[in-house]
Amino acid sequence: MADVTLKGVSKSFGDKRAVEGVDLHIKDGEFVVLLGPTGAGKTTTLRLIAGLEKPDAGTISIGGRPMEGLAPAGRDVAFVFQQYSLYPHLTVYENLAFPLRSPARRMDAAAVDARVRQVAKMVRIDHKLENRSTRLSGGEMQRVAIGRALVRRPAIYLMDEPLSSLDAKLRGELRLELKRIQKELGATLLYVTHDQIEAMTMADRIGILAEGRLVQIGTPREIYADPANLHVAARLGQPHINIVPVDLLPGATPPRGATAIGARTEHIAIAASEGGNARVDWIEHLGDQNHLHIRVGAHKLVTLADPDMPVNPGDRIDLTLKNPLYFGQDGQRLV
Numbered sequence: 001m002a003d004v005t006l007k008g009v010s011k012s013f014g015d016k017r018a019v020e021g022v023d024l025h026i027k028d029g030e031f032v033v034l035l036g037p038t039g040a041g042k043t044t045t046l047r048l049i050a051g052l053e054k055p056d057a058g059t060i061s062i063g064g065r066p067m068e069g070l071a072p073a074g075r076d077v078a079f080v081f082q083q084y085s086l087y088p089h090l091t092v093y094e095n096l097a098f099p100l101r102s103p104a105r106r107m108d109a110a111a112v113d114a115r116v117r118q119v120a121k122m123v124r125i126d127h128k129l130e131n132r133s134t135r136l137s138g139g140e141m142q143r144v145a146i147g148r149a150l151v152r153r154p155a156i157y158l159m160d161e162p163l164s165s166l167d168a169k170l171r172g173e174l175r176l177e178l179k180r181i182q183k184e185l186g187a188t189l190l191y192v193t194h195d196q197i198e199a200m201t202m203a204d205r206i207g208i209l210a211e212g213r214l215v216q217i218g219t220p221r222e223i224y225a226d227p228a229n230l231h232v233a234a235r236l237g238q239p240h241i242n243i244v245p246v247d248l249l250p251g252a253t254p255p256r257g258a259t260a261i262g263a264r265t266e267h268i269a270i271a272a273s274e275g276g277n278a279r280v281d282w283i284e285h286l287g288d289q290n291h292l293h294i295r296v297g298a299h300k301l302v303t304l305a306d307p308d309m310p311v312n313p314g315d316r317i318d319l320t321l322k323n324p325l326y327f328g329q330d331g332q333r334l335v
């Protein structure tokens with residue numbers, strides 16, 4: 001596998017700036033997830049690395065090799081798309097073997113067979129090798145699509161929301177599998193999603209994209225606990241971080257220039273109190289946890305609560321902040 005470097009990469013479509021001045025270094029063997037809302041430039045970034053789009057400015061290199069002017073086939077990347085793009089007339093086996101049979105590769109039949117069976121086991125589709133690819137469930141098809149990328153050992157795997165078409169249970173399973181396989185192979189992987197759970201559970205580092213710009217990159221822990229600005233703070237965390245005025249609740253020590261406070265569950269202490277500063281609006285029961293919807297004056301907050309916590313809608317409670325996050329007028333974090 002290889003490392004990948006983007007320097008000052010920009011790409012517009014007409015007057016729409018899809019990607020703007022992106023600097024990114026993905027280490028050899030690293031799993032990087034690009035997280036961002038729809039239209040943030042995630043897919044375009046992948047397509048630029050794959051050579052499916054040409055940058056207007058900036059450079060891309062893979063394993064130290066400049067990619068300028070190189071067609072996708074010359075770049076040694078494997079791409080997995082959102083929808084399974086399998087050859088419907090071929091069996092699972094043939095679909096997996098296909099990328100290994102290009103004349104440029106000259107792998108002998110025994111080596112192809114060994115690789116196909118090894119990867120089929122990895123993605124847990126080895127019991128269906130002789131099935132037509134159309135005779136599979138959605139989850140199985142996507143396993144084959146991922147397997148078809150994995151049979152090759154490219155410089156980098158590029159994956160564009162490969163799990164988004166699957167149901168929640170399967171997505172959860174494949175998330176774990178993909179992370180395990182990536183570790184096993186020591187693969188360099190760039191993965192695009194707007195699902196924060198995928199980003200948190202799989203990434204070595206998460207890059208947050210907003211309007212074509214890479215606004216922060218760091219470990220999942222860093223992005224969650226130490227967001228650079230309001231936009232990043234709002235990308236991670238369930239329920240969403242609460243953004244409130246600096247003088248709304250006690251316990252805050254805002255630095256100069258702070259105009260907003262970001263408070264997640266761990267930043268809010270709750271105590272039952274008849275004269276409390278807040279009121280419980282309603283309670284969402286999620287099984288192992290509750291979402292507590294709280295009102296403080298005209299402001300609404302949501303926080304996680306233990307299902308055993310003795311509160312009911314309408315109760316008054318007392319909220320105190322504990323080391324919350326502070327933001328300035330421009331949305332940047334103040335420490």
Ligand SMILES: Nc1ncnc2c1ncn2[C@@H]1O[C@H](COP(=O)(O)OP(=O)(O)OP(=O)(O)O)[C@@H](O)[C@H]1O
Binds near residue numbers: 036041044
């Ligand atoms: N071929 C194209 N022609 C015109 N505009 C495009 C093209 N490809 C992308 N764009 C625009 O560039 C911006 C970034 O698109 P991109 O697909 O990279 O976003 P994304 O973050 O992957 O979004 P999604 O999560 O919806 O896939 C969007 O505003 C999109 O409409």
